Amino acid sequence: MTATAVYAAGGVVWRLVEGKVRVLMVHRTKYRDITLPKGKVDPGETLAETAVREIREETGIRVALGAPVGVSRYHLPKSREKIVHYWAAEATDAAVRASSFVPNREIAGLEWASVKKARKRLSYPVDVEILDAFAALLDQGVLRTFPLIVLRHAKAVSRDDWGGPDAQRPLAPRGKKQSQAIVGPLLAFGVRRIVSSPAERCIRTVTPLSAALGRRIDQTALISQDAWEDGASDARAVVGERVRARRPVVLCSHGPVLPDILSELAMATGTLPGSYLGSASALETAAFSVAHLSVDHPGSGIVSIETHEPRV
Structure with a gap:
């Protein structure tokens, strides 16, 4: 602006x-x-x-x-x-x-x-x-859509300042503010379900949203950074399930995992790959990309995709 x-x-x-x-x-x-x-x-x-x-x-x-x-x-x-x-x-x-x-x-x-x-x-x-x-x-017959939102976790304490397991790294003070600030924007898109990596920094990022919705956080290691580093992640299974559900959802994950999530989303919806996938997955902490998919024809491609930067 x-x-x-x-x-x-x-x-x-x-x-x-x-x-x-x-x-x-x-x-x-x-x-x-x-x-x-x-x-x-x-x-x-x-x-x-x-x-x-x-x-x-x-x-x-x-x-x-x-x-x-x-x-x-x-x-x-x-x-x-x-x-x-x-x-x-x-x-x-x-x-x-x-x-x-x-x-x-x-x-x-x-x-x-x-x-x-x-x-x-x-x-x-x-x-x-x-x-x-x-x-x-x-x-085009794609007026009725549902959002699949890909969210990078909020700012966490740096690895250099943390002596425990990486998955237990907590949010930094800025990250805690970011987790509160994203609630309103995510609610604006009608999010009703939360799927997250089990890493502490991801869970804490979506905890305020979970409280606002009164809904639990569905945790899955299939989009965790630990699984990604071990070659055991499976973004395809997670994305495929959410596309088939045709319900508004946010997926909270990690920077290295986001490109896989967006690539699998393009594949699951029959969307041609392109540079837009890189832009939509290259997110700062607490930023998110909203992929709008057709409720009636989810395999007809991503209707549109927009990225929202953090305001904190």
Whole structure:
């Protein structure tokens, strides 16, 4: 992020109505326009957290983020640039029913419409461009996705400062802060299951997430560094099981193991290998890559992949 730009995030919120996709537009009170739900990043937030929060604040609907659908850029007064990141976000029937939205000083009303109608109704060309990227996912039959998130453990005490077994190396003070900071961003993508290497630094990285979800951590040595160094790791088995499950999951592992996990993910989904795999696996501590996979056709390839750097 640059200091001079204004950053915001939002989404193309969608639902199925009698088998047909409808997207959500907001009618803003002050500007008397029709746009996609979005808002500025609050201090300390990631873009993903902003998108989820702003969608809920403007529409009353709680969502988890799907595949990214683009970035809009335009200039504000005094030559400042506004940069808005968008994701597709499904509104379940339960989430729509639970919405407590009422017209207010910011949002006068909500409108569900077909993609074709929304193109005509939206007030700004930059919003139409985002809608077109969303429509491309719809046309390809990969709109409904689930995330498989590959997470590198948080910062651990260095080997030089640790006299015990490597698998028992604890988190450093910075790592403890990172483990707390990643909870919000991971929840933004709807993570419901945690699979981790049994190494202490991995388990402690996802312990705050486990507490937030109220779910246990599934430990497997098949993605541990010790097993990898001994030639006994099996990322293929772990990745294959998670792809078949078609449920949001985070896999917490180690730097040397991550390339194997991403390579097996590409193979399991029929995705052509490329340099993007190296970029997605070359993670700093507490960074993660989100691979969005089609729920209906997981073997059709990775729909998109995005990497999120640590904020601590």
